[in-house]
Amino acid sequence: MTPPDTAVALQSRFATELPELGIPWQAAECPEPRLLVLNEPLARELGLDPAWLRTPDGVEFLTGRLVPEGAAPVAQAYAGHQFGVPVPRLGDGRALLLGEVAAADGTLQDVHLKGSGPTPFSRGGDGWAAVGPMLREFLVSEAMHALGIPTTRSLAVVATGRTVYREEGPLPGALLVRVAASHLRVGTVQYARALPQEDVLPRLVEHAIARHHPEAAADANPPLALLRSVVAAQARLVAQWLLVGFVHGVMNTDNMTLSGETIDYGPCAFVDGFDRAAVFSSIDTSGRYAYGHQPAIAQWDLARLAEALLPVLHEDPNEAVALATEAVEGFARAFGTAYTDGIRRKLGLAGDVPAETVGPLADELVTLMHREHLDHTGLFRRLGRAAAGDAGPARAVVTDRPTFDDWLARWLALGPDPAVMDATNPVYIPRNHLVEEALAAAQADDVGPLERLLDAVTRPYAERPGLERYAEGPPEDFGRYRTFCGT
Numbered sequence: 149m150t151p152p153d154t155a156v157a158l159q160s161r162f163a164t165e166l167p168e169l170g171i172p173w174q175a176a177e178c179p180e181p182r183l184l185v186l187n188e189p190l191a192r193e194l195g196l197d198p199a200w201l202r203t204p205d206g207v208e209f210l211t212g213r214l215v216p217e218g219a220a221p222v223a224q225a226y227a228g229h230q231f232g233v234p235v236p237r238l239g240d241g242r243a244l245l246l247g248e249v250a251a252a253d254g255t256l257q258d259v260h261l262k263g264s265g266p267t268p269f270s271r272g273g274d275g276w277a278a279v280g281p282m283l284r285e286f287l288v289s290e291a292m293h294a295l296g297i298p299t300t301r302s303l304a305v306v307a308t309g310r311t312v313y314r315e316e317g318p319l320p321g322a323l324l325v326r327v328a329a330s331h332l333r334v335g336t337v338q339y340a341r342a343l344p345q346e347d348v349l350p351r352l353v354e355h356a357i358a359r360h361h362p363e364a365a366a367d368a369n370p371p372l373a374l375l376r377s378v379v380a381a382q383a384r385l386v387a388q389w390l391l392v393g394f395v396h397g398v399m400n401t402d403n404m405t406l407s408g409e410t411i412d413y414g415p416c417a418f419v420d421g422f423d424r425a426a427v428f429s430s431i432d433t434s435g436r437y438a439y440g441h442q443p444a445i446a447q448w449d450l451a452r453l454a455e456a457l458l459p460v461l462h463e464d465p466n467e468a469v470a471l472a473t474e475a476v477e478g479f480a481r482a483f484g485t486a487y488t489d490g491i492r493r494k495l496g497l498a499g500d501v502p503a504e505t506v507g508p509l510a511d512e513l514v515t516l517m518h519r520e521h522l523d524h525t526g527l528f529r530r531l532g533r534a535a536a537g538d539a540g541p542a543r544a545v546v547t548d549r550p551t552f553d554d555w556l557a558r559w560l561a562l563g564p565d566p567a568v569m570d571a572t573n574p575v576y577i578p579r580n581h582l583v584e585e586a587l588a589a590a591q592a593d594d595v596g597p598l599e600r601l602l603d604a605v606t607r608p609y610a611e612r613p614g615l616e617r618y619a620e621g622p623p624e625d626f627g628r629y630r631t632f633c634g635t
Contacts, residue, residue: 156196156209158247158259160220162330165355168348169340170222175212175244176265176275178323180309183207184279184595185286185602187303190327194249194257194303201304210304210325212244212261219247223267227342228335228402229452231436236342238335238402239269242277245331256359258330259303263323278312278319279305280587283598284631285324285413287586291578291605292410297388298381299410300328320591329409330359334453335402341456350460360407371460374406375475379450381408383482386446390439391490392577393419393524397429397631399437399445401452415631418577420621421521422514428580428631447479493572494528496535496564505562512555520547523621525577532569534560574608576615580629581622 163170188198200206208214215221223240230238244264248256262285263277286302293299303325310321332355340349353371357364364373385408389396396403397415405411415429424440432438437445454461454472462468488503491510517527522545530542539556546552578601586598604618611619622629 156216156249158216158219158249159256160218160247161256162224162245162248162258162355163220163222166348166352168343168345169226169336169352170224170245171239171268173221173223173244173267174215175221175261175323177213178211178306178308178310180307181207181211182307182309183210184305184307184322184590185283185598187286187290187301190301190303193252194259194327195252196249196303207306210306211308211323212246212264215246221246223269224331224336225269225339226333226335226402227339228333228400229338229449230400230402231432231434234338237269237339238271239339240267241270241273242266242275255329258326258328260326260328260331261323262326263308263321274312276308276310276312276321277323278314279307279322279591280319281414282322282324283587283590284416284583285326287583287598287602287605288413288416288578289326289410290602291608292394294606294608295388295392295574295577297392297394297410298385298408300326300405303327328405328411329407330356330405331411332356332359332406333402333411334404334406334449334456335400336406337453337456338401341459346459349457353457353460356406369461369471371457372471372475375454375457375461375472376478378406378408378453379475379479380482382446382450383443383479384408384486385410386442387483387486387490389442390487391494392574393422393439395419395426395428395437395439396442397432397437399442399449401449404446404449404453417580417629417631419524420580420629422517422524422527423521424514424518428629430630443479443483446483447476450479451476493568495559496532496566496569496572497562498565501562509555509559509562513559516546516548516552516555522546525574526619526621528569528573529575529619531559531564532566532573535564535566535569571609575611576604576608576618578605579618579620579622581626582618 191198221244224245225239227236228238242263244261246259249259251257266275282305286305289299289302305322305324308321312319312321340352357374361374361377364370367373395417403412417428419426426439427435454476458468461471492506534542582601586601589597604615
């Protein structure tokens, strides 16, 4: 079955240009598909008619069963280091790239399904997904977008009518329709490097440059320029994560995009009481992907990308290693610049305040936040009130008053701008207790709490009457928070 020409038009650029990196596949049929949530603004950005997407044919398109003419759905192949261990063949075990759509701004965007059934890459998994994890990704990815952080987006979540069995028992099934600048990953490059066909890696590099970093094509060494661009993009991204207190949870190389977008919101969370060692993933028992480890892990992942690119960086292996090393070492500088610029804005400090002042001042505050487990999001909003002349709310949450008062006096002497702070520090983030509340209600067929939370976090900077509970930290009895990947 194909939709009307006016409803949707998908390209098949990845499937056509890189057939070695995908297997043609079709989504499994859903017993009783039912649209749970639709991102109408995103649909319009993609040139899709929200009214049509709500029709039976539109839902069939969203579940991958109604394939537009010219589309060529594929399960993508990639490798990856998972918790530091190389796995040569991963791939889309429960996902499917339907194709690419030209957005209103002219860019190509992947339309991709998650939870659409088993594929040749399923590795013994069932290929399905449950309502809770798919709605989590919808909620958190849209919150990240509203915070201005590069991210994959969520177009829709569709209940499948299938029961999914996990450790916690039977769960209602669902699939997510994800939109991304692409799904090219560090693991995609690792997989291409290992193929016997030596032309795949250079073709992948050309494809990635055209898709994400076209300026690299004019460089004397385009693959090296691509590597440098990815390093810079990931450095900026991870800095943004830390600035809002976000913990990804599983920074394997197959979860690091070449576009610099955040991808895969399985065991992710935002810190409440600040802790550099914060870990929320149930499977990260060693703390490898803790909040404070994320910059170092990102650089480690990028080193794996550089290794995979060595054959196309230079014909002399020694020179290729030297070029790769230099590019990856650029991560620390790019991250430091991005983080310092970001923390400067969070503290409302003007550009003429030197970095040598901003850095130590921020470090002192972070040390205090860590020691007292202060609420990350709430403290910066309280500091905004202090900059406007009311230091009481900020002082009230601190036990070590002398240390904090000394810091506060030195910071206020620099003339922080409360308007800049209000525009930089969110009031509303996906608080973990509210996320769990919304997901539990949705699994019981009540999407009201999800919709209300989504409204709050997709307009995160303007404080609104009636939303006070969405700005508050967790109740005392919430306990230690753990999240699961949902597979």
